[in-house]
Amino acid sequence: MADTEKYNQIKTEEIIDSLDKGQRYNFHNEFTDLHVYEQAEIFTTLDKEQRQRVYQYLTPKELSDTFDAIEDDPEEAVKYFDEMSLKYVAELLDNMYTDNEVDLLGQLDKHKLAKYLGLMDKDKANEIKALLHYEDKTAGAIMSTDFASIVSNQTVSSAMQVLREEAGNAETIYYDYVVNNDKRLLGIVTLRNLLMSDETALIGDIMTTPVMSVKADDDQEDVAKMIRDYNFLAMPVTNYDEQLIGVITVDDIIDVIDEESAEDYSGLAGVDTEEQTENPFKAASKRLPWLITLLFLGMSTASLVSHFEGLLSEASILAVFISLITGTAGNAGTQSLAVAVRRLAVKDDTEQSVVRLIISEVFTGLVIGVVTGIAVTLIVGIWKGNFVLGMVIGLAMMSAITVANLAGSFIPILMDKIGVDPAVASGPFISTLSDLTSVLIYFSIAQVFLKFFITS
Amino acid sequence: MADTEKYNQIKTEEIIDSLDKGQRYNFHNEFTDLHVYEQAEIFTTLDKEQRQRVYQYLTPKELSDTFDAIEDDPEEAVKYFDEMSLKYVAELLDNMYTDNEVDLLGQLDKHKLAKYLGLMDKDKANEIKALLHYEDKTAGAIMSTDFASIVSNQTVSSAMQVLREEAGNAETIYYDYVVNNDKRLLGIVTLRNLLMSDETALIGDIMTTPVMSVKADDDQEDVAKMIRDYNFLAMPVTNYDEQLIGVITVDDIIDVIDEESAEDYSGLAGVDTEEQTENPFKAASKRLPWLITLLFLGMSTASLVSHFEGLLSEASILAVFISLITGTAGNAGTQSLAVAVRRLAVKDDTEQSVVRLIISEVFTGLVIGVVTGIAVTLIVGIWKGNFVLGMVIGLAMMSAITVANLAGSFIPILMDKIGVDPAVASGPFISTLSDLTSVLIYFSIAQVFLKFFITS
Numbered sequence: 001m002a003d004t005e006k007y008n009q010i011k012t013e014e015i016i017d018s019l020d021k022g023q024r025y026n027f028h029n030e031f032t033d034l035h036v037y038e039q040a041e042i043f044t045t046l047d048k049e050q051r052q053r054v055y056q057y058l059t060p061k062e063l064s065d066t067f068d069a070i071e072d073d074p075e076e077a078v079k080y081f082d083e084m085s086l087k088y089v090a091e092l093l094d095n096m097y098t099d100n101e102v103d104l105l106g107q108l109d110k111h112k113l114a115k116y117l118g119l120m121d122k123d124k125a126n127e128i129k130a131l132l133h134y135e136d137k138t139a140g141a142i143m144s145t146d147f148a149s150i151v152s153n154q155t156v157s158s159a160m161q162v163l164r165e166e167a168g169n170a171e172t173i174y175y176d177y178v179v180n181n182d183k184r185l186l187g188i189v190t191l192r193n194l195l196m197s198d199e200t201a202l203i204g205d206i207m208t209t210p211v212m213s214v215k216a217d218d219d220q221e222d223v224a225k226m227i228r229d230y231n232f233l234a235m236p237v238t239n240y241d242e243q244l245i246g247v248i249t250v251d252d253i254i255d256v257i258d259e260e261s262a263e264d265y266s267g268l269a270g271v272d273t274e275e276q277t278e279n280p281f282k283a284a285s286k287r288l289p290w291l292i293t294l295l296f297l298g299m300s301t302a303s304l305v306s307h308f309e310g311l312l313s314e315a316s317i318l319a320v321f322i323s324l325i326t327g328t329a330g331n332a333g334t335q336s337l338a339v340a341v342r343r344l345a346v347k348d349d350t351e352q353s354v355v356r357l358i359i360s361e362v363f364t365g366l367v368i369g370v371v372t373g374i375a376v377t378l379i380v381g382i383w384k385g386n387f388v389l390g391m392v393i394g395l396a397m398m399s400a401i402t403v404a405n406l407a408g409s410f411i412p413i414l415m416d417k418i419g420v421d422p423a424v425a426s427g428p429f430i431s432t433l434s435d436l437t438s439v440l441i442y443f444s445i446a447q448v449f450l451k452f453f454i455t456s
Numbered sequence: 457m458a459d460t461e462k463y464n465q466i467k468t469e470e471i472i473d474s475l476d477k478g479q480r481y482n483f484h485n486e487f488t489d490l491h492v493y494e495q496a497e498i499f500t501t502l503d504k505e506q507r508q509r510v511y512q513y514l515t516p517k518e519l520s521d522t523f524d525a526i527e528d529d530p531e532e533a534v535k536y537f538d539e540m541s542l543k544y545v546a547e548l549l550d551n552m553y554t555d556n557e558v559d560l561l562g563q564l565d566k567h568k569l570a571k572y573l574g575l576m577d578k579d580k581a582n583e584i585k586a587l588l589h590y591e592d593k594t595a596g597a598i599m600s601t602d603f604a605s606i607v608s609n610q611t612v613s614s615a616m617q618v619l620r621e622e623a624g625n626a627e628t629i630y631y632d633y634v635v636n637n638d639k640r641l642l643g644i645v646t647l648r649n650l651l652m653s654d655e656t657a658l659i660g661d662i663m664t665t666p667v668m669s670v671k672a673d674d675d676q677e678d679v680a681k682m683i684r685d686y687n688f689l690a691m692p693v694t695n696y697d698e699q700l701i702g703v704i705t706v707d708d709i710i711d712v713i714d715e716e717s718a719e720d721y722s723g724l725a726g727v728d729t730e731e732q733t734e735n736p737f738k739a740a741s742k743r744l745p746w747l748i749t750l751l752f753l754g755m756s757t758a759s760l761v762s763h764f765e766g767l768l769s770e771a772s773i774l775a776v777f778i779s780l781i782t783g784t785a786g787n788a789g790t791q792s793l794a795v796a797v798r799r800l801a802v803k804d805d806t807e808q809s810v811v812r813l814i815i816s817e818v819f820t821g822l823v824i825g826v827v828t829g830i831a832v833t834l835i836v837g838i839w840k841g842n843f844v845l846g847m848v849i850g851l852a853m854m855s856a857i858t859v860a861n862l863a864g865s866f867i868p869i870l871m872d873k874i875g876v877d878p879a880v881a882s883g884p885f886i887s888t889l890s891d892l893t894s895v896l897i898y899f900s901i902a903q904v905f906l907k908f909f910i911t912s
Contacts, residue, residue, distance in 0.1 A: 035668075037686045160651070167652045174630050174647070174689075191630070191647060195616070196623045212491075228714070230493045231707035233630075233689065250706055251687035254713065258684070261717035262798070268724050269794030269883060270787065276799060278812060280819035287791050288824060294787055295828055298780040299835065305776040312772040319768045319775035320761045323891045324754040326779050330786075331726065331750055331884035335743050338725030342718070343732060356734060363736035368744060372751055379755060427725060427883050428787035435779045 012042055019050050024057050032062055040069035044076070051083060060088050064095035067104070071255070074103045081112075090119035097171055099144040099252065102131045139223050140216030142256065143237045143246030144171045149179045152186055152204030156197045163191070171249050175234040178207045183243040185236055187211050213238045216245060223248055224256045264345065267423030268338060270294075294432045301436045308443040315454055317384070318446050321393050322439065324376070329400035329438045330431030332368055336361045336408030337430045341422050344412060358409045365405025369398030388453035396445045400438035407433055468498055475506050480513050488518055496525035500532070507539060516544050520551035523560070527711070530559045537568075546575035553627055555600035555708065558587045595679050596672030598712065599693045599702030600627045605635045608642055608660030612653045619647070627705050631690040634663045639699040641692055643667050669694045672701060679704055680712045720801065723879030724794060726750075750888045757892045764899040771910055773840070774902050777849050778895065780832075785856035785894045786887030788824055792817045792864030793886045797878050800868060814865045821861025825854030844909040852901045856894035863889055 011030070018026040031039060031054075043066050046054065054063065070077040081089045093101050093116060105113055105128060117125040127145060134140030148166035150159040163173045176194070178187040187207030197206050213236045214223050227235055227250060235253075237246040266273045270290045277283050305312075305322075312318055343357060373394035381390030408430050412422035467486070474482040487495060487510075499522050502510065510519065526533040537545045549557050549572060561569055561584060573581045583601060590596030604622035606615040619629045632650070634643040643663030653662045669692045670679050683691055683706060691709075693702040722729045726746045733739050761768075761778075768774055799813060829850035837846030864886050868878035 035686055164651050167648050173651070192623050195620050195629070228707075228710050230491055233706070250689070250710075251684075254684050254706075254710065257710065257713055257717075261713075261721070265717070265721055265724060265794065265798065268721060269790050271791035271794055273794045273798040275795070276802075278816045280816055280823050283795075283816070283820040284823035284827070287788070287820070288827060291784065291787055291791075291824060291828060292831070295780075295784055295831065298783045301783070302776050302780045303839075305779070306773075309772055309776065312775045313769070316765055316769040316772060316775070319772070319778065320758050320765065322775065322778045323761070323782050323895060324751075324758045327754045327757070327782070327786075327888050327891050328747065328751055330783075331747055331888065332743070334725050334884055335727035335747075338721065338727055338729045339731070339739075342721065342729040346732075360734045360736055360739070364739040364743070367736050367740035368747060371740070371744060372747060375748070375751065383759075428790055431887065432783050432787065435783050439779060 008038070012038075015042060016046070016050070019046075019053055019057075022053070027053075028057050031058070036065045036069040039066040044070065048083065051080065055084055055088060060091035061095045064092045067092060068096050068100045071100055071103065074107045078104050078107045081108075086115065086119065090116060094120065094124070097144050097146050098127070098131065099142060099171075102128060102141075106132055134216060137220045138216065139214045139218045139220060139235075139237050139248060140246070142220055142223075142252050143216070143248045144252075145246050146171050147177065147236075147244075147247040148173050149177050149183075149244060150189070150203055152178050152180065152202070152207065154203045155199065156194055156201045156203065156206070157199040159189070159203055160194060160199075163194075171247060172234050175232070175247075177211070177236050177244055177247070178203055179244050182241075185211060185213055185238050185242055185244045188236070211236065213244075214248075215240070220256045221260055224253050224260065227253045228257070264341065264423050267421070267425075268341070268427050270426035270428040290426070290428070294428055297429075297432045298435065301432075301439055304436065304439055305443070308447070311443060311447055311450065315446070315450065317389065318443070321380070321396075322442070325393065325397050325400050325442050326431075326435045326438045328372060328397060329404040329434045332365060332401045333404030333408040333430045333434040334427040336365065336405040337412060337425060337427060340409040340412045341425070344416050344422050354413050358406070358413065361405045361409035362402060365402040366398070368405075369401035372401065373398035386453055388449060392446050392449050392453060396438075396442040399441045399445070400434070403437045403441065404430070404434040407437070464494070468494075471498060472502070472506070475502075475509055475513075478509070483509075484513050487514070492521045492525040495522040500526065504539065507536065511540055511544060516547035517551045520548045523548060524552050524556045527556055527559065530563045534560050534563045537564075542571070542575065546572055550576065550580070553600050553602050554583070554587065555598060555627075558584060558597075562588055590672060593676045594672065595670045595674045595676060595691075595693050595704060596702070598676055598679075598708050599672070599704045600708075601702050602627050603633065603692075603700075603703040604629050605633050605639075605700060606645070606659055608634050608636065608658070608663065610659045611655065612650055612657050612659065612662070613655040615645070615659055616650060616655075619650075627703060628690050631688070631703075633667065633692050633700055633703070634659055635700050638697075641667060641669055641694050641698055641700045644692070667692065669700075670704075671696070676712045677716055680709050680716065683709045684713070720797070720879050723877070723881075724797070724883050726882035726884040746882070746884070750884055753885075753888045754891065757888075757895055760892065761895055761899070764903075767899060767903055767906065771902070771906065773845065774899070777836070777852075778898070781849065781853050781856055781898050782887075782891045782894045784828060784853060785860040786890045788821060788857045789860030789864040789886045789890040790883040792821065792861040793868060793881060793883060796865040796868045797881070800872050800878050810869050814862070814869065817861045817865035818858060821858040822854070824861075825857040828857065829854035842909055844905060848902050848905050848909060849898075852894075852898040855897045855901070856890070859893045859897065860886070860890040863893070 015027060015030045018030060043054065067077060105116065117128060120128070131140070131145070146169055148163055148170040150162055159176070163176065167173050174191045176189050176191065177185055178189060180186055187209035188211040189203060189207045193206055212226065212230070216237055216239060223235055233250050235248045236244055237248060239245050262274050271287050275283060275286055340357060340361065376397050377390040377394030380393050381387035411430065412425045415422045415425055471483060471486045474486060499510065523533060561572065573584060576584070587601070602625055604619055604626040606618055615632065619632065623629050630647045632645050632647065633641055634645060636642055643665035644667040645659060645663045649662055668682065668686070672693050672695060679691055689706050691704045692700055693704060695701050718730050727743050731739060731742055796813060796817065832853050833846040833850030836849050837843035867886065868881045871881055872878045
């Protein structure tokens with residue numbers, strides 16, 4: 001792999017060199033020979049002057065392939081439009097796959113959008129407008145309308161002819177959907193099926209039916225789950241009249257899976273880990289809202305401790321173990337939270353199984369609490385030569401962990417029930433909340449046993 | 457989707473009903489009509505008696521499709537082998553895709569493995585042995601050897617004929633790899649290319665070259681990254697003689713992406729979130745090692761606070777803010793950690809950019825620290841009517857957050873450098889470690905300013 005990387009780097013340098021030297025022919029050949037992903041990687045590192053040359057050396061159709069691959073960051077991609085002529089942009093957009101085209105157009109302000117739509121033919125413009133309408137993160141928002149469809153009373157060889165003609169434009173020709181005259185989805189034939197069938201066979205006789213499909217307003221995560229479970233290469237999207245209106249391909253689903261798992265990960269840490277800015281002010285401004293919110297929760301804990309100041313001044317030893325108890329309970333609660341959130345993401349839970357999950361987490365907390373509680377009792381007892389104190393700490397730890405596990409499992413489930421994404425209940429939130437309950441438990445227990453462990 | 461679910465449930469009930477009633481013909485037709493994923497879902501819910509009927513009603517070849525789909529849990533899947541005759545198992549295995557077959561065989565003890573290998577023909581057995589040899593999580597461990605290959609001096613129509621013949625066995629015929637007489641990988645032709653080309657064209661003239669490939673011992677995560685970036689449907693695997701030895705398909709890569717992201721998520725929480733047991737003892741035993749380790753780190757913090765008991769008995773008010781400071785710093789450190797781990801996972805970082813990342817995180821911590829520090833100074837100053845105390849808390853919080861961000865970014869980078877997966881540096885670890893530094897910072901600052909804020 002290191003060899004490939006080095007090879008790629010040398011090639012990249014050569015291509016940029018041709019561009020700088022104005023070797024139009026060389027650049028054109030070398031650049032268009034690359035995989036579109038590599039084209040995008042190179043294009044996004046160019047400076048403005050170099051890009052201006054690219055717009056001269058490549059046709060809009062050629063550059064449209066590159067733009068199909070700058071899918072990760074549509075916000076950045078549309079900035080290049082300002083450097084191109086209106087006609088160049090219009091033609092470039094026209095040659096992109098509709099799903100990527102819509103991603104880019106969705107980034108523009110109304111004024112610019114209207115300008116580009118005005119340059120398209122009316123049918124295309126209406127189609128784009130309809131696609132722009134779908135809510136973010138739905139099947140409609142990620143589907144492509146560039147698909148090949150065949151009809152059931154066609155023969156295999158005539159269907160193959162349709163696919164040959166569509167092969168240049170369709171996102172996939174490996175999964176071919178069968179529709180009737182009303183464009184209603186009837187079945188599916190894979191190209192593999194077609195190859196294995198007799199040329200004179202009728203599509204209607206070899207198609208698989210019923211075919212699984214999704215609705216345009218289905219959640220993209222559900223589509224991802226189906227494609228993953230069934231190992232499909234594509235999934236058809238229908239409207240409420242069961243008409244085929246789009247196709248979602250597996251490469252787009254991989255991006256969805258990546259996006260969703262990055263969200264889960266970010267949620268757990270209480271920070272958008274995809275932010276990736278090196279500007280500390282920008283980074284801080286994104287992280288502060290969550291931290292300030294938790295700071296207020298932390299102030300409640302402080303004010304609770306404040307109520308126990310009398311106890312603390314009598315037994316300052318109690319302060320020694322505050323962070324031990326809050327820390328361990330917070331860690332256990334975070335584990336519970338992560339298990340519960342994943343479970344909610346993976347399974348379709350019933351009321352019953354959700355209750356079982358909470359009970360299981362609370363009992364797990366109890367077992368963990370008993371083990372760590374006994375360990376702490378012994379350690380503190382020996383260290384401070386005071387087993388009553390040890391027992392207070394141990395008992396507090398056991399109770400605090402059990403409560404933290406209850407919170408860690410109950411809160412995401414509650415959020416899921418009321419329709420909030422449970423991934424928002426971050427580790428920091430659970431551990432800050434558990435600080436509050438842990439301190440309350442700790443000092444309440446200490447208060448009860450105060451006269452038994454104070455030796456002075 | 458709800459409709460589909462209901463429909464599926466009714467169908468499932470009907471199929472199980474046919475099985476229970478011994479309606480061999482009905483069951484056979486209905487079951488084999490299902491998608492293999494659904495077959496697997498149903499099969500794994502059956503009881504032993506029902507399964508025995510399945511072994512009678514389905515041929516090993518038919519059931520092999522079902523077993524291809526029980527890929528998530530090979531450990532469970534091999535348990536069914538004990539219920540089947542030796543010959544049934546051998547034939548079932550023989551009809552599975554090699555990658556799944558190897559997954560199952562890898563679960564068996566040596567004795568059983570030898571028994572099944574003995575029933576295969578010698579070439580196949582040797583191939584399986586070679587595949588079993590690849591280390592977990594490498595390209596070799598997930599590749600399949602069921603691929604179609606074509607040669608460069610073939611015409612398009614003769615290549616199509618090869619694919620027609622292979623279509624029943626190969627994992628994919630949509631990506632076709634071109635090899636020379638020594639089986640060395642020369643190029644790739646997609647089925648789409650074939651369809652769009654003239655029937656008499658030579659493969660050598662239409663193939664894409666050079667073709668990207670991976671080595672059998674490459675990390676599966678690197679393969680996933682390439683397939684994701686390039687939107688490939690498959691990736692060829694070669695040995696060190698550049699001979700084509702296997703193919704990895706996109707559906708297996710989706711499983712890899714899922715597995716790796718679950719690992720990252722689990723790492724951040726310090727718990728294996730895929731465990732999903734409802735037995736509290738089992739769950740506790742998996743979570744305790746990490747918690748006990750952190751408990752000892754927490755005991756160091758307690759022993760540090762213990763050194764400051766004199767200070768605490770003079771100013772018990774200090775105890776009020778321990779959890780506020782440790783909690784906020786821990787939260788900020790967890791954010792830093794998550795950002796750093798993701799950054800390491802996504803980018804190939806240079807020495808320089810890694811240093812920049814740490815500097816950026818420390819400055820972000822400083823900015824966050826100044827903002828929260830000022831907020832806390834004012835809140836505590838007003839609340840307790842003591843602005844010197846407020847300033848001590850604010851200053852401690854600012855320093856503690858900056859240090860937590862340093863630890864949160866530096867530690868995963870250090871781990872990455874020494875070859876440990878940075879995902880192991882969990883949120884709980886960083887927040888427990890940051891408890892220690894926060895407490896040290898807090899009491900040191902308090903000690904210096906003690907005489908200014910003690911009012912009594």
